[in-house]
Amino acid sequence: MTLTLQASRFTHDHLFLGPAHDENARRTLWVVALTFVMMIGEIAAGYITGSMALLADGFHMATHAVALGIAAAAYSFARRHANNSRFSFGTGKVGDLAAFASAMVLGLVSIGIAGESILRLFQPITVAFTEATVIAAVGLVVNVVSALLLAGNHGDNGHDHHNHNHGHHHHDNNLRSAYVHVLADALTSVLAIVALLAGRYLGWVWLDPVIGVVGALVIAKWAYGLMRDSAAVLLDTTDEHVAAEIRELLESTDDVRISDLHVWQVGPQARAAIVSVVATASVSTDAIRERLAPVHELSHLTVEYRNA
Structure with a gap:
């Protein structure tokens, strides 16, 4: 047997994509479409009704549309270049790079929402509570549908699998980033609804911007967690x-x-x-x-x- 034939016996590919890669990609594309449509509606309604909570939700959703688009593009890039020899260990970590970028976007969004909310706290404006509440409720429905789409395989990649008495964490951080963005949208929608109802029935106009700050802090915490975990993968930390x-x-x-x-x-x-x-x-x-x-x-x- 020649040396070349002997060497060929030991060659192998570097295809390290997750088993649910293509399914996660399809789910993410559906969520991108839903998010984009709702984004347009909420931003327009926020300006018309004057609700900071609703406007924040709309712009927050706009950045999520971009971040989710990054996630979808990462799935596509990883699949197209999975067998490209230029990538020494394949393209399995492209999703983590996208997740890190999404986490940065999420962090910037939280800062923007907090800043605008604090400004509105000292410079309140008139809010059309009824109309804003309806739009926020529709936004929440879209977020719940999106979360259900992503949750179909999120559990497969985000829960512990056990082997040889050790717990191992298998995260598709790209899917996780999309899921966290959707959860953040759902959170801001719920908080917006609470603030709008309190403003309408209790006269607590101040609650609208206060809840904006609370939502920003929660979103910042999620962004930090996602950035920390994806950075650990990108820096090749020891498992x-x-x-x-x-x-x-x-x-x-x-x-x-x-x-x-x-x-x-x-x-x-x-x-x-x-x-x-x-x-x-x-x-x-x-x-x-x-x-x-x-x-x-x-x-x-x-x-x-x-x-x-």
Whole structure:
């Protein structure tokens, strides 16, 4: 057998997209369309009725339309370039890059809403409560429908899966970013409805901008969490759960010791690892790989071997 044929036996692809990648992409596109239509209606109604809560919801939804568009584009880009050799470990982390960008947008939105709400607190304007409440209620319905669309596979990517007595977190941060944007929209819609009803029936006009500030703080917290988690993936932080499983499987006997270990995420449910071991002559690299076979997250494994 020639050297070329021997080498071909060990070649493999770097397709590390999540198993629900295409389905999540379709769901996200539907949500983009719904969000865009509602965005136009809420911004127009907010200006007409004079409601800060409703206008904030509309502009918030506008930025979400952009962010959701980024999420949809990320799914498309990742699929188109999944087999492009220019990407050393595939395009499984494109969604995390999109999620980080969306989190930044979400953070800026929260600052804008808080600033405008504080301004309206000191410079109140007349609000058409009845009309604004109706539009906010319609916006909430759209948000709930969008959340249900995204929740179809959100749970598959956002809950814990268990293997070898360790908890592992499998997040499609791109889908999560879309889901968080929709939840933020739903929150601002609910808060807008509460503020508008209180203004109409209790005369609490001040509640409209106050609730705008409260909503901004909650959205900022969500943005921070999403930015923190997606940044961790982009910076190749160690997946401690998988690393602990690798150590347990390899060092459970006295014939192998790990001298260096790198484990990082290359896709929503895929991890890469470089394992450097010092082992006795009776242990081969194939034996090392066999021991690590139960670690189902490992999609790309490199073993560096030294005899003890």
